[in-house]
Amino acid sequence: MRRGTDRISQLDDSVLTQILSHRTTKEAAQFQALSKRWQNVWVSVPVLDFDFADYWSEDMLDVQEHTTFIYSRLECHEKFVRIIDDALASRKGQQVDTFRLVWKYQVKDFDHLGHPVRRWILLILEKRPRVLSIYVQPSVCEVDVPNQAFTCPSLEELKLHVDNCYPEVLRPPAVNLPNLRVLNLGYYAIEADTMNKLLLGCPNLAELELFACGLYFSEISCGNLKSLVIFGCCHSAEIRVSIPSLQYLRVSITSNQPVGFVLENMTSLVKTCVFFLTAEYMDKEFSKSESKIMNGLSGITNLDIVLHGEDTKDMLKHALENFPSFVNLKALHFESFSFALSDCIRQLDRLVRHSPLLEDLTFYRCEDESDENELLAELTAVVTDHGNCRLSENTEGHTYGSLKELEDLLNDGMNCAEKNRMQEISSEDEDEEDVEGGEADWDDEEEDAGDDEGEEEDENATDSEEVEEDEDEDDFGDV
Numbered sequence: 001m002r003r004g005t006d007r008i009s010q011l012d013d014s015v016l017t018q019i020l021s022h023r024t025t026k027e028a029a030q031f032q033a034l035s036k037r038w039q040n041v042w043v044s045v046p047v048l049d050f051d052f053a054d055y056w057s058e059d060m061l062d063v064q065e066h067t068t069f070i071y072s073r074l075e076c077h078e079k080f081v082r083i084i085d086d087a088l089a090s091r092k093g094q095q096v097d098t099f100r101l102v103w104k105y106q107v108k109d110f111d112h113l114g115h116p117v118r119r120w121i122l123l124i125l126e127k128r129p130r131v132l133s134i135y136v137q138p139s140v141c142e143v144d145v146p147n148q149a150f151t152c153p154s155l156e157e158l159k160l161h162v163d164n165c166y167p168e169v170l171r172p173p174a175v176n177l178p179n180l181r182v183l184n185l186g187y188y189a190i191e192a193d194t195m196n197k198l199l200l201g202c203p204n205l206a207e208l209e210l211f212a213c214g215l216y217f218s219e220i221s222c223g224n225l226k227s228l229v230i231f232g233c234c235h236s237a238e239i240r241v242s243i244p245s246l247q248y249l250r251v252s253i254t255s256n257q258p259v260g261f262v263l264e265n266m267t268s269l270v271k272t273c274v275f276f277l278t279a280e281y282m283d284k285e286f287s288k289s290e291s292k293i294m295n296g297l298s299g300i301t302n303l304d305i306v307l308h309g310e311d312t313k314d315m316l317k318h319a320l321e322n323f324p325s326f327v328n329l330k331a332l333h334f335e336s337f338s339f340a341l342s343d344c345i346r347q348l349d350r351l352v353r354h355s356p357l358l359e360d361l362t363f364y365r366c367e368d369e370s371d372e373n374e375l376l377a378e379l380t381a382v383v384t385d386h387g388n389c390r391l392s393e394n395t396e397g398h399t400y401g402s403l404k405e406l407e408d409l410l411n412d413g414m415n416c417a418e419k420n421r422m423q424e425i426s427s428e429d430e431d432e433e434d435v436e437g438g439e440a441d442w443d444d445e446e447e448d449a450g451d452d453e454g455e456e457e458d459e460n461a462t463d464s465e466e467v468e469e470d471e472d473e474d475d476f477g478d479v
Contacts (some may be wrong), residue, residue: 262297
């Protein structure tokens with residue numbers, strides 16, 4: 001072949017489209033400037049993956065140091081919107097297989113125009129996508145996900161993480177996703193009726209993840225689910241998990257969570273990852289929820305335990321009280337954050353002694369300042385009496401590759417769990433006020449009307465009772 005021949009141009013358009021599909025959307029879009037042919041190839045690329053971080057420098061996205069700068073440069077978000085609008089406009093009549101959006105630090109107010117994310121979702125759904133993934137966090141104006149997202153028959157993977165400052169109650173009127181295999185929801189309040197709709201409307205669902213959600217149901221029961229992740233969620237009632245087909249489970253237990261999970265009929269469960277979480281603002285009220293979940297894991301073969309927060313040592317201690325042996329456990333992985341791993345030697349020793357078939361014990365230390373030789377000596381002593389157990393250290397966290405990634409997830413999950421908890425408290429207070437004295441009215445006219453009704457109800461009361469009740473009404477009006 002002669003020198004200087006353009007071998008790429010000799011490839012079919014279908015091959016070029018496949019090549020661009022494996023590039024980032026930002027890189028793929030740049031090829032259209034080469035020639036008209038490349039423009040046609042670009043608009044045929046079926047994968048659109050937009051991440052705000054790809055278009056703007058990382059220093060701009062450090063919200064702790066550059067919040068004022070970000071807010072003063074709202075045109076950055078406007079340009080991002082135009083880029084996506086142009087990409088979708090160029091694909092009229094074209095099918096889009098995958099649409100992913102990651103939009104962190106979304107600070108522009110779109111209330112007067114309607115949030116563009118809703119418009120994009122509606123446009124994409126018309127193109128029969130296989131994958132739809134939306135991550136917007138946080139959003140200064142509400143992102144209203146259209147109900148059509150839950151009735152698109154072509155979808156195989158659906159991820160909706162939309163942080164509207166307070167969890168939006170997810171109530172799709174119908175769920176009909178016959179081909180969906182992966183469902184990932186974040187920052188929603190999910191009621192029992194909605195959960196039932198999701199499980200019944202997704203007959204082929206294999207993976208379900210709930211992140212930083214408010215859970216208002218007491219049971220998850222499904223016949224074909226293979227993987228379940230419940231992380232950073234807040235729930236006021238005990239949740240029974242009964243999924244015989246489940247093979248992988250990841251759950252988080254927080255120190256301020258009064259109730260937890262009860263695992264039943266988990267006959268296929270192979271691997272579980274349990275996060276024990278705590279933070280400074282959280283109450284340190286340990287309950288039986290820790291031990292209940294450990295009791296339900298007695299038959300697994302692989303277990304990961306991650307401790308984050310100083311008080312999680314005590315949480316693990318409570319979890320290991322009165323728990324049965326891990327009769328089938330062969331691999332145990334242990335990670336600690338915020339404190340030295342040597343502080344958990346007793347708990348590790350208890351785990352090893354109650355795992356007769358254990359073959360591998362791996363550990364990961366994050367910013368552990370304890371003496372390495374001393375720690376290894378202590379861990380070696382733990383496994384000495386367990387002849388078949390091998391001890392090894394991971395150089396990176398097995399569960400997440402970096403501390404920053406884990407910290408981001410924990411902060412998001414804990415913050416949203418606290419929002420859920422405060423919203424629950426607010427709702428409970430309103431319900432109590434409704435029972436005691438009618439609905440809480442906050443404008444002057446409604447408050448006066450409430451006072452008049454109270455006076456009519458107290459006509460037959462004694463003078464002293466009237467005085468006390470009037471004082472109570474005055475106090476209520478000041479709340």
